[in-house]
Amino acid sequence: xxxxxxxxxxxxxxxxxAKRRVMDDGMGAVVxxxxxxxxxxxxxxxxxxxxxxxxxxxxxxxxxxxxxVEKRWPVESVRLVxxxxxxPVNEPSLWVEVTAPHRAEAFDACQFLIDEMKQKVxxxxxxxxA
Numbered sequence: 001x002x003x004x005x006x007x008x009x010x011x012x013x014x015x016x017x018a019k020r021r022v023m024d025d026g027m028g029a030v031v032x033x034x035x036x037x038x039x040x041x042x043x044x045x046x047x048x049x050x051x052x053x054x055x056x057x058x059x060x061x062x063x064x065x066x067x068x069v070e071k072r073w074p075v076e077s078v079r080l081v082x083x084x085x086x087x088p089v090n091e092p093s094l095w096v097e098v099t100a101p102h103r104a105e106a107f108d109a110c111q112f113l114i115d116e117m118k119q120k121v122x123x124x125x126x127x128x129x130a
Contacts, residue, residue, distance in 0.1 A: 001066070001069070001070040001075055001076065001077060001078065002076065002077040002078075003063075003066045003077065003078050003079070003080075004077075004078075004079040004080070005059065005062050005063075005066075005079075005080050006080070006081040006082070007053060007055055007058060007059070007081075007082050007084060008081070008082075008083065008084065009083065009084050009085040010083070011083070011091065012034075012081050012083060012091075012092045012093075012094075012095045014032075014034065014092070014095065017079070017081070017095060017097070018032075021097070021099075022077075023076060023077065023099045024076055026076075026101060027076050027099045027100065027101055028100075028101055028102055028103070029098075029099065029100050029101065029102055029103040029105070029106040029107075030097060030098070030099050030106065031096075031097070031098045031099075031100075031103070031106040031107050031109075031110045032095070032096065032097045033094070033095070033096040033097075033110055033114065034092045034094070034095055035092060035093055035094030035095075035114075036090060036091065036092050036093070037049050037087050037088065037089050037090065037091055037092075037093055038089065039089045039090075039130075041127035044127065044129060044130075045129070045130035046089065046127040046128055046129055046130055047088065047089060047128050047129070047130050048086045048087055048088045048089060048127075048128045049086075049087050049093065049125040049126065049127055049128065050085065050086050050087075050125065050126045050127075050128055051082070051083060051084045051085060051087060051093060051123060051124070051125050051126075052084060052123070052124055052126075053082075053084055053121075053122060053123040053124070054122040055084075057122050058082075058121050058122050058123055061117075061120050061121045061122070062080065062117070062121060064120075065113055065116045065117060065120065065121075066078055066113075068112075068116070069098075069109050069112060069113055072109070072112070073100060073105045073108060073109045074100060074101055074105060075098055075099065075100045075105065075106070075109050076099045076100060076101075077097075077098070077099045078096070078097070078098050078109070078113065079095075079096070079097040080094075080095070080096050080097075080113070081094070081095040081096075082094050082123060084123075086128065093125075094114075096110055096113060096114060098110045098113070
């Protein structure tokens, strides 16, 4: 399985990411997920989320999660981008792409990856009040 991980303060450019997609002709599904900053955190209005990470450990944990995906599903590739720093409301902080032979495998792998990331990857968010 091919993997690509980007952890950066740069804005996520979905169009550029899609243009760089490379996939085998046996793949029939591409699932993309975009996590966007909402205008509220709990009951409070916010203007942005400020993300920070223990980057070395985050990369290690993502590697373990990618390995688990590879063992469980016949996924061809996983690409993931997570922003750090201040991400304003309505901008993406997370982009995930999974390519697989069939949609069920791609959706399941993407859901698993995001759930595992939220539990195990040391990336924290701090809401910035409105």
